[in-house]
Amino acid sequence: MFFRNLHSWNVSPKEAIDIQNRLKELLNFNTNVHNVSLVAGVDLSFFGEYGLAVIVVLDRNFDIKDVVYHVQKIEFPYVPGLLAFREGPVFLKAWEKLQTEVDVVFFDGHGIAHPRFMGIASHMGLFIEKPTIGVAKRKLVGNYENVPEEVYSYSYIKYNDKTIGIAFRSKKKTKPIFISPGNLIDLQSSLHITKLFLNGYKLPEPTRLAHIYTQKLKKEFIGKEPQ
Numbered sequence: 626m627f628f629r630n631l632h633s634w635n636v637s638p639k640e641a642i643d644i645q646n647r648l649k650e651l652l653n654f655n656t657n658v659h660n661v662s663l664v665a666g667v668d669l670s671f672f673g674e675y676g677l678a679v680i681v682v683l684d685r686n687f688d689i690k691d692v693v694y695h696v697q698k699i700e701f702p703y704v705p706g707l708l709a710f711r712e713g714p715v716f717l718k719a720w721e722k723l724q725t726e727v728d729v730v731f732f733d734g735h736g737i738a739h740p741r742f743m744g745i746a747s748h749m750g751l752f753i754e755k756p757t758i759g760v761a762k763r764k765l766v767g768n769y770e771n772v773p774e775e776v777y778s779y780s781y782i783k784y785n786d787k788t789i790g791i792a793f794r795s796k797k798k799t800k801p802i803f804i805s806p807g808n809l810i811d812l813q814s815s816l817h818i819t820k821l822f823l824n825g826y827k828l829p830e831p832t833r834l835a836h837i838y839t840q841k842l843k844k845e846f847i848g849k850e851p852q
């Protein structure tokens with residue numbers, strides 16, 4: 626799949642923050658997305674000096690249509706708020722291998738629910754020019770009212786006087802997940818599509834399956850030099 630080359634990845638943390646502040650002005654949330662056929666789920670994992678990105682493509686029946694992955698050495702240090710600079714290059718190499726056109730891409734991480742409104746789903750959404758949704762297990766920034774215990778209950782997340790996401794109860798007796806638009810999709814569409822791709826688990830099926838693949842592949846690579 627094609628992606629735009631928006632900036633160099635060989636940057637310092639200070640330069641990375643400047644890039645995030647510049648790119649956030651390019652985000653577009655004036656897009657309603659409801660009719661989807663194929664979606665991708667992205668998960669990234671690390672072992673030693675290497676990063677592993679997996680993309681799983683599903684249809685509306687949760688049937689797997691494609692799986693691709695990429696492994697490469699990580700150059701950028703771990704800096705909270707700048708994880709896209711560790712994960713982005715690995716994901717984009719996996720994206721290049723993908724042959725299936727998808728309507729929406731789920732990321733295991735945040736969209737605009739980020740200190741500079743530029744989580745992995747937003748950052749990569751600008752590169753791949755597809756609607757992207759961030760679904761995270763933990764809140765990064767912002768505040769929200771308590772989410773009722775009923776399944777599909779939710780509360781809006783506010784940060785700096787902006788609504789940046791939704792704390793959503795996807796399953797009984799579990800903590801909420803945190804949904805935020807990445808790019809080319811609005812908040813309500815992000816919620817709607819996340820609901821469509823829940824399959825009885827806490828996390829939406831695309832990223833849940835991608836995570837299963839990353840853990841399986843990581844076991845194969847640990848102790849070996851990735852090719």
